[in-house]
Amino acid sequence: MQYTLQHIAEIIGAETIPVSARPVVHLLTDSRRLVFPDTSLFFAIGGPRRDGHWFIPDLYERGVRAFVVERGWSAPGTEDAVFLEVPDVLRALQQLAAFHRRHFNIPVIGITGSNGKTMVKEWLYRLLYQDQVICRSPRSYNSQIGVPLSVWQLKEEDTLGIFEAGISTRNEMEHIAGIIQPTLGIFTNIAEAHREGFDNDRQKAVEKAKLFSNVKQLVFCREALAPALYPDGTDAGYFPPDTRFFSWSRITEATLFIVQEQHVGQTTLLKALYEGQTLLLKLPFTARIAIDNAITCWCVMLLDGYPMDTIQQRMLELEPVDMRMQLKKGRNNCYILNDSYSNDTASLLLALDYLKQQSGNNPATVILSDILESGQPPGQLYHTVLMELLHRGISKIIGIGPAISHYLAAAGKDVLPGKEILYFPSTEVFLEQAAALQFRDEYILLKGARVFAFERIGNWLEQQVHQTVMEIDLTAMAHNLKIYQSVLHPDTKLMAMVKAFSYGSGSAEVARVLQFQKVDYLAVAYADEGVELRKAGISLPVMVMNADEATFESLVTYHLEPEIYSFGILEAFHAYLGQQGITQFPVHIKFNTGMNRLGFEPEEAKMLANLLQQQNAMVVRSAFSHLVSSELSDHDGFTAHQATIFNEACDQLEKILNYPFLRHIANTAAIFRHPRYQLDMVRLGIGLYGVDSTTGDQLPLQVVATLQTTIAQLRKVKAGKSVGYNRKGILQRDSLIATVRIGYADGYRRTLGNGVGKMYLRGCLAPVVGNVCMDMTMLDVTDIPGVAEGDLVEVFGSNLPVQDVAAWSGTIAYEVMTGIGHRVKRIYIQA
Numbered sequence: 001m002q003y004t005l006q007h008i009a010e011i012i013g014a015e016t017i018p019v020s021a022r023p024v025v026h027l028l029t030d031s032r033r034l035v036f037p038d039t040s041l042f043f044a045i046g047g048p049r050r051d052g053h054w055f056i057p058d059l060y061e062r063g064v065r066a067f068v069v070e071r072g073w074s075a076p077g078t079e080d081a082v083f084l085e086v087p088d089v090l091r092a093l094q095q096l097a098a099f100h101r102r103h104f105n106i107p108v109i110g111i112t113g114s115n116g117k118t119m120v121k122e123w124l125y126r127l128l129y130q131d132q133v134i135c136r137s138p139r140s141y142n143s144q145i146g147v148p149l150s151v152w153q154l155k156e157e158d159t160l161g162i163f164e165a166g167i168s169t170r171n172e173m174e175h176i177a178g179i180i181q182p183t184l185g186i187f188t189n190i191a192e193a194h195r196e197g198f199d200n201d202r203q204k205a206v207e208k209a210k211l212f213s214n215v216k217q218l219v220f221c222r223e224a225l226a227p228a229l230y231p232d233g234t235d236a237g238y239f240p241p242d243t244r245f246f247s248w249s250r251i252t253e254a255t256l257f258i259v260q261e262q263h264v265g266q267t268t269l270l271k272a273l274y275e276g277q278t279l280l281l282k283l284p285f286t287a288r289i290a291i292d293n294a295i296t297c298w299c300v301m302l303l304d305g306y307p308m309d310t311i312q313q314r315m316l317e318l319e320p321v322d323m324r325m326q327l328k329k330g331r332n333n334c335y336i337l338n339d340s341y342s343n344d345t346a347s348l349l350l351a352l353d354y355l356k357q358q359s360g361n362n363p364a365t366v367i368l369s370d371i372l373e374s375g376q377p378p379g380q381l382y383h384t385v386l387m388e389l390l391h392r393g394i395s396k397i398i399g400i401g402p403a404i405s406h407y408l409a410a411a412g413k414d415v416l417p418g419k420e421i422l423y424f425p426s427t428e429v430f431l432e433q434a435a436a437l438q439f440r441d442e443y444i445l446l447k448g449a450r451v452f453a454f455e456r457i458g459n460w461l462e463q464q465v466h467q468t469v470m471e472i473d474l475t476a477m478a479h480n481l482k483i484y485q486s487v488l489h490p491d492t493k494l495m496a497m498v499k500a501f502s503y504g505s506g507s508a509e510v511a512r513v514l515q516f517q518k519v520d521y522l523a524v525a526y527a528d529e530g531v532e533l534r535k536a537g538i539s540l541p542v543m544v545m546n547a548d549e550a551t552f553e554s555l556v557t558y559h560l561e562p563e564i565y566s567f568g569i570l571e572a573f574h575a576y577l578g579q580q581g582i583t584q585f586p587v588h589i590k591f592n593t594g595m596n597r598l599g600f601e602p603e604e605a606k607m608l609a610n611l612l613q614q615q616n617a618m619v620v621r622s623a624f625s626h627l628v629s630s631e632l633s634d635h636d637g638f639t640a641h642q643a644t645i646f647n648e649a650c651d652q653l654e655k656i657l658n659y660p661f662l663r664h665i666a667n668t669a670a671i672f673r674h675p676r677y678q679l680d681m682v683r684l685g686i687g688l689y690g691v692d693s694t695t696g697d698q699l700p701l702q703v704v705a706t707l708q709t710t711i712a713q714l715r716k717v718k719a720g721k722s723v724g725y726n727r728k729g730i731l732q733r734d735s736l737i738a739t740v741r742i743g744y745a746d747g748y749r750r751t752l753g754n755g756v757g758k759m760y761l762r763g764c765l766a767p768v769v770g771n772v773c774m775d776m777t778m779l780d781v782t783d784i785p786g787v788a789e790g791d792l793v794e795v796f797g798s799n800l801p802v803q804d805v806a807a808w809s810g811t812i813a814y815e816v817m818t819g820i821g822h823r824v825k826r827i828y829i830q831a
Helices: 005-012 052-061 089-101 117-128 146-151 173-180 201-212 222-229 288-303 308-315 345-359 378-391 402-415 427-436 455-461 474-486 499-503 507-516 527-535 549-557 567-580 602-615 633-657 668-673 802-809 813-818
Strands: 026-028 040-043 066-070 082-086 108-112 134-136 160-164 184-187 217-221 244-249 256-264 267-274 277-283 325-329 335-338 364-369 396-400 420-424 443-447 469-473 493-497 521-524 542-544 561-564 585-590 618-624 662-664 681-684 705-717 735-740 758-761 764-769 777-780 792-796 825-830
Touching: 005 082, 005 089, 040 052, 040 089, 052 066, 066 089, 082 089, 089 146, 089 173, 108 117, 108 173, 108 201, 117 134, 117 160, 117 288, 117 308, 146 160, 146 173, 173 201, 184 201, 184 288, 217 222, 217 288, 222 244, 244 288, 256 288, 267 288, 277 288, 277 308, 288 308, 325 345, 335 345, 335 455, 345 364, 345 378, 345 443, 345 507, 378 402, 396 402, 396 427, 402 420, 420 427, 427 455, 443 455, 469 474, 474 493, 474 507, 474 668, 474 681, 474 825, 507 521, 507 527, 521 527, 527 542, 527 549, 549 567, 561 567, 567 602, 567 618, 602 618, 602 633, 618 633, 633 662, 662 681, 668 681, 735 764, 758 777, 792 802, 802 813
Parallel strands: 026 040, 040 066, 066 082, 108 160, 108 184, 134 160, 184 217, 217 244, 244 256, 335 443, 364 396, 364 443, 396 420, 469 825, 493 521, 493 681, 521 542, 542 561, 561 585, 585 618, 618 662
Antiparallel strands: 256 267, 267 277, 325 335, 325 825, 469 705, 705 735, 705 792, 735 777, 758 764, 758 792, 764 777
């Protein structure tokens, strides 16, 4: 249905109802995702660290003229804009989405639980899309903001909705339930996720169950849910009395009772009892979580009356859903963003946003297949898609498939004048002609329906290096950033440390995410690291911590802000600025308060201030110092001493300079342990990457970096034989030895040899045998069943914490992470 500003104002109960027929098509909550300003309505949602009202002037400059704001808000110079004033902007967004949902009398599946929501949603889409026109949540849009944006996508041609809902604390689900209004509910399980927001699992289960207060049917796993929600073994009390319960279980009576589960190679054979019948189902995987999610989907299909032969046929086509977009280095200095697990307009728009976030000012290319089963006429569908590409500044469009090729041939140049447009009827034809195409210095998005097998294009485009890779989870990094931001004082800024190749994670790629997340400052160790960031399109202010005379020109040319730590570097930089006729250049003053490494002594503050005032070549952006032992309670007294003398030095500096500057002394550990020292800004380092040994389980950080390799060869070696250089690994028994593709040239330290270090594979830890070689390491896998050549091996990650590897090495996580060699391929993923 069509909406105007006047109509929306009436729906959300705005203070004043404008007489405006301006159409509203797009709901916007993030200013960075603006594409169509003329038809967008921006909801200025506030939060603990960021207020949407701050971004209204920028959006106004970019053409937006419709805003939902809190009561009493105004902005000068925006008189021709329409402001819909409401008491609560988030509730207004949810109210509008709930109104929109009520106009669709179609089945809607609502999914909640601690884990598996997104996989169940995606698999249901794959299983049912041949029979339905489905609107579903893009990726994991399951939050208080994500759910209304998902439901807003419902269109007249849709015949089924599938939406997931997640909550992190009490009293959230009532709002989401009113938006989704499911007719069929799926409750996956109750597990560890978001436990900190609830008193216990029962309370969490009861809160999540509020999504299903009006459902007609409910699918759930009895043993996963009953202990928390039904401790007395009954199904009553939380759902309508006429709700049809469809449960499944391996251990107790249920609608679908799994009586046998057998693994054969890479498949699973299930035998179940259902309505007096014995049903058999074969699944193309063996992982327990995948099996559980597939059984849940099986229940839905049985509930909908699908015959077993259809269910079996479609289940065999399932494969684990990788909901993460992968950014990999490609040939000819290209980067490949592989997001070809599915192809629909909603996920395409998210992928395009991520493409633009990563590409910066570099050329961006999209390789796009036909969009299948959209429910829209092809002309309308591809016109909309190409307009999205046009407004996002995509420079090259490659279509693959008969439908998109037909449209590009007929209308491509008219819709996208001046763009490079190519089209091919199939993936096979593209690959046949790929060698003649020019891909260089560009960011390439692969977005294809599974039937087009775009993994072949990805393999052709990617830079081929050895099979040891560092996987960097940018979504986990953003999560960790928000965790630390949540404990900051409201006015405290955040500087993110991206020195040392972002602790081994890749500077430019990480910095783009941090810039997108609106951190205030970046810090690097050396000027050339800052230059790399500028060349990659990073515009955030950057502090350089080890500036020297050889880098002064780079500092000025690339607008990098040096740390000034001695009178010698101060005089040298002053002389350079004088030669260039530059005044008021931003710098950061380092005070030594106990580290005794770099910095002015606190008693030199007065002399320093007078010199800076006389010269007038530099302006102090910040003054800072480095805490020596903020993570150890034994040294809290010395930490307090450092903070005191630092503030005294800053007071002297500010009094003479007669202008304010930022003060920062808190590092990662101090952000949490010493909140009183957060001051004007904090410096977040290793905690951003999910490593913080000082907080234990108090901060729910996520693992960012996973180092993986593969088994090159398996060898049976007799007892008494040796393995590796210098015959250090003498076997005490007949053993199976796996040689893996990583060595000390990749950063896997030699100190981890001879049983000191271990690696993780197939759920077990395998000890290192013999000396670590330059390019290879040998593992004893004798006691691990099913090991095969080519198996993935985790060197560190979510199953084997980097802190453990560091402890075995006699060092710290910083050294392990920064020591991973540059020949190790980095793969960037985003959920």
